[in-house]
Amino acid sequence: MSKVLLNGVRSNEPMLLSVQIGNAARSAFLNYSHSRRCDVGGRRFFSVTCSLFGRGPPSRKEKKTVEIPGLDRVTYADRMHFVPGLAKPIFPDWQRDWHDPHHYRGPNNEEMKLYKENPCYVFNQRTKILEGVRQALWLTKSKLIQGLPEHILALAEDPANQIEDQDERVQQAIRHSRFWDTTAIRPKRDRFCPVLFRDLLHLCGTLQVKHTSLSKRILAENYRVAALWNRESDVFQVRGLNGMLLNSMTPLPAVAQSGEVLATENHTLETFYPISPTIDLQCTYVYDQKNDTGFREGYPYPHTHTLFFTETEDSAAKFKPEQLRAKMIMFAFGNALARAKSLYGEHPQVLEHPVVVQSVATDGRLFQFIVLQLNTTDLGPDTGVKNLVWMDQDQLLYDYAKCRPLIKKKVVTVPAGLSGYQPETFKKFLALHLHGAV
Amino acid sequence: MAAPSRLPLLQVCSTRVFLLRCTQGFHSEPTVREPAYPPVIPSRTAKSKSAKKRREDDYHSQIRAASSVQDKLRLLTKLQREKYVVYPQTFTLNADRWYQHFTKTVFLPGLPEKFSVGRQVVDNENGKVPPAAGGVDPAVVDENTFSELRSLVGNGILQENFYLKKRRPFLQKEQEHVVAPFLSNLVSSVTNALAKYNPLLKKSSLDFNPEVSFYWVRGERTVTRGHRRGRVDPIRFQINDQPHCQIRVPEQLEEFLPLQESVSAEVPVVHFEPNRLPMFQRQYDNNIFIGSKVTDPCSYGHTQFHLVHDRFKRDRLIKGNLADQIEVRLRANAIASLFAWTGAQAMYQGFWSHEDLTRPFVSQAVVTDGQYFSFFCYQLNTLALTVQTDQNNPRKNICWGTENMRLYEEVKDGEVVGLNDDVLKLLVHFLLNKPQKM
Numbered sequence: 001m002s003k004v005l006l007n008g009v010r011s012n013e014p015m016l017l018s019v020q021i022g023n024a025a026r027s028a029f030l031n032y033s034h035s036r037r038c039d040v041g042g043r044r045f046f047s048v049t050c051s052l053f054g055r056g057p058p059s060r061k062e063k064k065t066v067e068i069p070g071l072d073r074v075t076y077a078d079r080m081h082f083v084p085g086l087a088k089p090i091f092p093d094w095q096r097d098w099h100d101p102h103h104y105r106g107p108n109n110e111e112m113k114l115y116k117e118n119p120c121y122v123f124n125q126r127t128k129i130l131e132g133v134r135q136a137l138w139l140t141k142s143k144l145i146q147g148l149p150e151h152i153l154a155l156a157e158d159p160a161n162q163i164e165d166q167d168e169r170v171q172q173a174i175r176h177s178r179f180w181d182t183t184a185i186r187p188k189r190d191r192f193c194p195v196l197f198r199d200l201l202h203l204c205g206t207l208q209v210k211h212t213s214l215s216k217r218i219l220a221e222n223y224r225v226a227a228l229w230n231r232e233s234d235v236f237q238v239r240g241l242n243g244m245l246l247n248s249m250t251p252l253p254a255v256a257q258s259g260e261v262l263a264t265e266n267h268t269l270e271t272f273y274p275i276s277p278t279i280d281l282q283c284t285y286v287y288d289q290k291n292d293t294g295f296r297e298g299y300p301y302p303h304t305h306t307l308f309f310t311e312t313e314d315s316a317a318k319f320k321p322e323q324l325r326a327k328m329i330m331f332a333f334g335n336a337l338a339r340a341k342s343l344y345g346e347h348p349q350v351l352e353h354p355v356v357v358q359s360v361a362t363d364g365r366l367f368q369f370i371v372l373q374l375n376t377t378d379l380g381p382d383t384g385v386k387n388l389v390w391m392d393q394d395q396l397l398y399d400y401a402k403c404r405p406l407i408k409k410k411v412v413t414v415p416a417g418l419s420g421y422q423p424e425t426f427k428k429f430l431a432l433h434l435h436g437a438v
Numbered sequence: 439m440a441a442p443s444r445l446p447l448l449q450v451c452s453t454r455v456f457l458l459r460c461t462q463g464f465h466s467e468p469t470v471r472e473p474a475y476p477p478v479i480p481s482r483t484a485k486s487k488s489a490k491k492r493r494e495d496d497y498h499s500q501i502r503a504a505s506s507v508q509d510k511l512r513l514l515t516k517l518q519r520e521k522y523v524v525y526p527q528t529f530t531l532n533a534d535r536w537y538q539h540f541t542k543t544v545f546l547p548g549l550p551e552k553f554s555v556g557r558q559v560v561d562n563e564n565g566k567v568p569p570a571a572g573g574v575d576p577a578v579v580d581e582n583t584f585s586e587l588r589s590l591v592g593n594g595i596l597q598e599n600f601y602l603k604k605r606r607p608f609l610q611k612e613q614e615h616v617v618a619p620f621l622s623n624l625v626s627s628v629t630n631a632l633a634k635y636n637p638l639l640k641k642s643s644l645d646f647n648p649e650v651s652f653y654w655v656r657g658e659r660t661v662t663r664g665h666r667r668g669r670v671d672p673i674r675f676q677i678n679d680q681p682h683c684q685i686r687v688p689e690q691l692e693e694f695l696p697l698q699e700s701v702s703a704e705v706p707v708v709h710f711e712p713n714r715l716p717m718f719q720r721q722y723d724n725n726i727f728i729g730s731k732v733t734d735p736c737s738y739g740h741t742q743f744h745l746v747h748d749r750f751k752r753d754r755l756i757k758g759n760l761a762d763q764i765e766v767r768l769r770a771n772a773i774a775s776l777f778a779w780t781g782a783q784a785m786y787q788g789f790w791s792h793e794d795l796t797r798p799f800v801s802q803a804v805v806t807d808g809q810y811f812s813f814f815c816y817q818l819n820t821l822a823l824t825v826q827t828d829q830n831n832p833r834k835n836i837c838w839g840t841e842n843m844r845l846y847e848e849v850k851d852g853e854v855v856g857l858n859d860d861v862l863k864l865l866v867h868f869l870l871n872k873p874q875k876m
């Protein structure tokens with residue numbers, strides 16, 4: 001965010017914290033002040049005539065006007081000046097007779113076209129939910145299974161599916177992203193994270209020589225998803241930009257068979273009373289009820305394959321691993337639900353052909369893998385068939401990638417360069433990539 | 439000798455004893471005598487032309503004696519002085535002639551014989567052609583593969599322009615919003631599809647938004663004003679380029695023309711100072727960078743892909759009677775970017791202006807705005823561009839380039855109208871380029 005400019009503030013009080021408030025303090029303040037009138041740290045001004053943030057003029061307490069039906073209020077409106085003892089007149093609000101965009105107050109929530117009585121809780125790309133994976137599982141009515149499915153992992157163990165000199169090439173990719181990509185000594189995280197991701201995808205793409213069905217996929221950036229569902233009388237939505245999507249022409253095969261799916265009926269969802277499952281979700285009364293995959297009808301690659309999340313420059317979008325996993329589950333679920341509703345209709349039902357969506361997230365070193373199988377769109381009641389989530393969390397691709405060696409008490413504890421490479425993590429990445437094409 | 443005797447010197451010299459002693463030593467080996475005094479060379483610190491020449495010669499011999507490439511580059515770039523910043527994507531008029539003068543490049547319209555459009559790329563007679571291993575014509579692609587590439591490209595165009603629901607792009611960000619994802623998809627999908635015909639692509643590294651920079655010296659000027667008035671200063675240039683993506687390979691591509699062969703066309707000479715273009719001077723870090731550091735094994739370049747500027751609008755140029763400037767800007771972009779890339783590749787191998795190339799360095803580029811594509815090839819024959827080294831240097835760098843060609847006419851109702859196969863064939867031909875011995 002740019003520096004706050006002090007242009008000229010209406011209030012006479014000294015601007016206490018307006019310039020010194022940094023992003024951290026401001027976001028801390030905004031997170032913890034749920035009441036509207038909280039003048040401690042300051043608030044944003046949307047007016048064009050003064051500065052951007054500050055305490056502003058003190059709000060005057062309006063005296064309540066007492067309306068007694070049948071009695072007229074005697075005001076000093078006719079006298080044109082204040083008279084002690086008479087009531088203050090209430091004048092109608094003045095409206096400018098032309099539209100001035102700099103002085104435009106939008107309509108209230110109640111006057112908006114899309115206003116609804118029931119609130120909707122929206123999950124967007126910046127939402128960091130308190131209970132993390134547990135809350136995401138409750139919201140998506142899913143059962144968690146630790147570890148990726150066996151038959152997917154077996155895909156990467158097969159030597160026919162491996163890249164030539166796989167370990168060496170992955171290590172070159174890591175060194176390229178972490179050391180060699182910049183004229184400076186080391187690149188920043190928001191530079192090396194997407195570079196590493198692209199390099200690994202390029203490596204996986206070289207397998208197209210052996211498996212031609214890998215060509216039936218395409219990457220889509222900057223797409224927006226919209227999915228809507230009810231959970232126990234609350235309406236939830238997943239909306240917005242999320243990450244990079246790998247679409248494919250053929251759907252992913254179901255991971256768990258129908259026996260396992262029906263067995264999930266016995267599983268009870270974990271609640272976390274007294275925390276409400278809607279915590280940290282954006283509560284809005286003005287919303288559009290739509291389910292949208294982000295692509296038009298007739299798209300040649302209609303089936304979602306994998307959703308990728310990487311670290312970006314946006315400092316507000318830096319996620320801790322637990323919240324990142326929750327985001328992965330929610331957006332994978334959103335994509336799967338949108339596709340299921342477009343294929344099978346809006347009516348809540350148990351799906352005969354479950355929709356499978358994978359998701360991979362990384363911060364350049366730690367990888368999180370998720371496979372979500374949507375078994376049912378009947379998400380209202382807590383009972384019934386549940387969806388399944390396989391999760392492999394916090395997989396290190398390498399221990400250290402240091403430009404200068406770490407020396408403690410004159411002993412080199414961590415040498416310079418790449419150390420502690422773990423080949424298993426890339427095998428899982430490759431397995432998820434090959435799933436559906438081999 | 440005459441001193442102990444009272445005889446005059448000349449009489450002593452003519453005596454028999456003296457003559458015998460003088461001639462006695464002639465049949466033995468002459469004794470090697472070390473010079474008693476160091477060689478007479480100009481001073482190092484004096485304020486004279488010979489002292490300056492000596493300082494320069496010492497500097498050059500220090501660079502020649504550098505132990506590693508990194509040291510050489512550091513010595514060449516450590517001193518910061520004001521230099522002209524050359525922007526490959528420039529709006530100046532007739533910039534290509536000026537850039538040709540700065541880089542001693544000859545521009546030949548069309549492409550080298552290797553890529554002449556008449557040569558067949560797609561094998562129409564045989565259904566299946568065995569991939570490159572020992573084949574007669576290594577640059578021939580299967581009909582099936584070509585039609586698959588056509589559909590891949592068509593789908594890429596449709597995804598970005600039709601199927602993906604996008605919001606309106608922000609001002610001046612249309613290229614990044616619409617064309618950049620299409621180009622990324624195009625490059626990665628076509629490279630993966632052609633990997634089975636070109637094993638070099640399997641070992642390649644695909645960078646997105648890399649930094650390519652080059653620093654060189656060309657020409658001299660006399661300082662007109664200031665405390666350094668009258669002194670002769672070399673003119674320094676720097677390019678900092680950011681192509682959309684590039685392919686780097688571990689082995690060098692073959693030359694298009696032999697090094698010593700002279701080309702009939704002439705390098706245009708511009709007698710004005712560079713600041714008349716206009717071009718402006720700045721002083722900052724001198725960088726020589728191909729996209730990754732010297733330790734990267736993929737240290738040779740294959741193909742670069744450039745997106746034109748958002749402000750490059752064809753209709754505006756045609757409306758302003760500058761229709762010829764369209765080609766000029768594309769040529770200037772290609773010449774500057776490719777000279778920087780090949781020059782940096784050559785410097786990574788240890789060549790510099792006083793140690794000229796022993797083998798030519800070759801790279802390719804594609805400049806596009808999403809619909810119009812132009813193809814360029816560049817052969818770097820000489821880095822000796824300073825006044826001192828250029829005196830007896832007959833070699834010239836050569837750039838070949840096509841006019842821009844439309845890939846497709848328009849996108850209408852989910853169909854790509856008028857997909858041009860020639861452009862695709864050229865792209866395939868470019869990507870299939872590899873050294874003979876592979």
